[in-house]
Amino acid sequence: MELTEQARAAADRAARASYGKLVALLAAPDGDLARAEDALAGAFEEALRRWPVTGVPANPEGWLLTVARNRRRDGWKSAAARTAAPLDEAGAAVDPFADHDPYGIGDKRLELLFVCAHPAIDESARTPLMLQTVLGFEAAEIARAYAVPAATMAQRLVRAKRRIKQARIPFAVPDRRVMPERLPPVLEAVYGCAAIAWRGDIGEAQYLAVTLAALLGDEAEAWGLAALTTFVLARHRSSFVPLDQQDPSDWDAALVDEGEAYLRRARPAGPPGRFQLEAAVQAVHCDRRRTGATDWPALHTLYAALLAVAPSLGARVAAATVTGRIAGPEAGLAALPSGAELFQPYWAARADLLARVGRDASAAYRKAAELTDDPEVAAYLRGRAGGEPTA
Secondary structure (H helix, E strand, O other): OOHHHHHHHHHHHHHHHHHHHHHHHHHOOOOOHHHHHHHHHHHHHHHHHHHHHHOOOOOHHHHHHHHHHHHHOOOOOOHHHHHHOOOOHHHHOOOOOOOOOOOOOOOHHHHHHHHHOOOOOOHHHHHHHHHHHHOOOOHHHHHHHHOOOHHHHHHHHHHHHHHHHHHOOOOOOOOOOOHHHHHHHHHHHHHHHHHHOOOOOHHHHHHHHHHHHHHHOOOHHHHHHHHHHHHHHHOOOOOOOOHHHOOHHHOOHHHHHHHHHHHHHOOOOOOOOHHHHHHHHHHHHHOHHHHOOOOHHHHHHHHHHHHHHOOOHHHHHHHHHHHHHHHOHHHHHHHOOOOOOOOHHHHHHHHHHHHHHOOOOHHHHHHHHHHOOOHHHHHHHHHHOOOOOOO
């Protein structure tokens, strides 16, 4: 592999593994998330200029943090100074994450997640802000998950970052006594991470969910999310195959068992919450490994309970597909929610139900392909549409 390719690969790995942690470290002194992100973006640009010439440093994250911090210093007034001044190689050799315990409350990603859940930040922006700032997703990816226009989501995120800066919201984990009130959007962010990255690095979402559950100890919804992400990780594949066409013998049996253990820990004092119910749905799907068949009536019951607790767009679409399996595809089509034209799973579900009833599903398959950013998923959907190009 030539130096340019090595540099790009190293920068990509650093962005995927450490973006959120680096932003947290850069923003901690003054709470200016936008400035921290700008500095880090500049550091990545400089890396792609320098590394093909000098080689990838032994500690890419330390290098990036040093350059980004240099860009934030008051003395670096001009673009010429930023590109001409020598890099402090001693600082770049320091591991920026060596001073905190990943098993403790000091995990920088979890700290910043709880910061972004501060009551002073608009409720509608808290989880999207976590997904972008801490977990490294683009505004367009988040907008697709929320089924809103990308411009709307970008504006929402800009306003949230401005609010953090103006209000001087501190970068610190809240007191344990107020963590419960901030927990719901944090759980939503980890769930969103798993939903957006379901074909990518879902292991990060699973790690955060399990770490958070262990931190909180007896929070049933946190253990439900840990179970949910573990079940999804157990079925993770390098190539796309629809769930109902997957061979259960290919699933990770140890992770399925681990997910079941987490679900047993998710014992609520009252009625089960959203993530416990979603984990139970995944447990039913994973039980096909044992029984050889999907228990559709059990899924119908679980989705009825889920819609009573959290009638999200995704849950309503999934419930409609289950209805289509039990009561027939026409009933499933009738159960699909309205106003979901920007939601990719809606079009995928609609296409499948149309095909099952014998109606022309090609337009719906093409629309589903158009709305996904996964090339393999798009290729599969276009194939189901008859190989016609995406409009």
